[in-house]
Amino acid sequence: MRERDDGDWLEFTAELLREPLTELPLDRVTLMLRETFGCGGVAVNDIRRDGTIDGRVLPLEATLEGHRADLERWASGNAHNHPIAQYYRTTGDVRLMQVAEVPSTLVDLRAYGEGEALLRDCGVGQQLAFPIGTPGAPPRVLVVGKPEVYGAEEMRLAHRVWRVLSGLDRQARAYAAALRNASPSGREVASAIRLTPRERAVLGLLAEGLTAGAIARRLDIAERTVHKHLERCYSKLGVADRLTAVLAAQRLGLVA
Template structure:
């Protein structure tokens, strides 16, 4: 039995989409993951090309049976030895996976023995990973607890992963839209009540992306993109994508 369900995550996502997010709020996302899977902690790891990782353990007051600092130190220089990370880097499979289901060729204890012992001592021997960021910005959200995750929990994790990936892409797109907008453009966006999602869609439209490409970038349905565009057109007082881009450039909403 999980502590949270789809309804909680849909409500959470709806709340976040009303906010001008420029990055994924890891403290809030990991807290809900922790509650959903009744886990003592959730770790994050942004993997670098040199094999190191920049990460954190949430909640920030999680002691991990007194081994929190040991786990942070180990993860900083040995995260890629974790079988989940090895599997992710070798296969580029970006879907959720739990440690118990990682193929045997990635679970050699000669590589991960020290990490496995530490995870056991921390009470997070079983781990479920939700990758975000894509191949160019790989970041792993790892839910740790003593028990293996059940089939129903894995199905829920897959649905949650889709929402989190969508939120992450939305935040990145909105951040890019803000970087490309002038200071006056940000004021205009506020004045005409463009939402963060509408600004993200408008920014990607200005980059030359089609509605289908925008949908794939933001992990939403193409018909949803068209609805956002219709609202953008209405707020800008235009009737087509070319005029919308020109108007957005004139108002400083996107780079010319």
């Protein structure tokens, strides 16, 4: 029985969007995943361009039924043999999925044998992967697990959670870029006129020449939401349109 649902994730997301985050707070995100999907730990796997995987399990005190050390030993050189990792590498179709959904014709299950046995011993024979990151770049994959296959209701919730995680990650990246492009005086101005992290991210993308529709796609939010953020940016900058907003933001050092 899960402890967290859509309402909890909505509150969690609203809380994070109020903070000036430049990356996902993995400790808090993995805790929410654990409490939502009832698992003892969450694997965080960073896939490199050469296909190798840098992985760890959070929290650090998770024992995984006493098999953590054995699993880490196997994963250090074999994580790329996990069926989902093989599927991503073979097809380029990087999406939310569980092991039970991986077509056996596309992966070499023999290479996964020891890992499969270890994960069963850890009580997570089935894993569900949430890939996040910039499209076209190697993803970071958050993985939860349990003994049995995830049911239809759990998968529907997982898809909603994946959308939230993707949006939060995109927001953090956009805000980080906005900070890199702002001058020291621009940071003071942003604080003085109370630009929120989301508004700064939207303004930074606007200065890159993106349309409202493109910004919406980049941040994985509705276009009407982008327009609302832009309206607030215009009001705080004392302008009436996107061109004067960008010019004002450049003059104030908010964007490059």
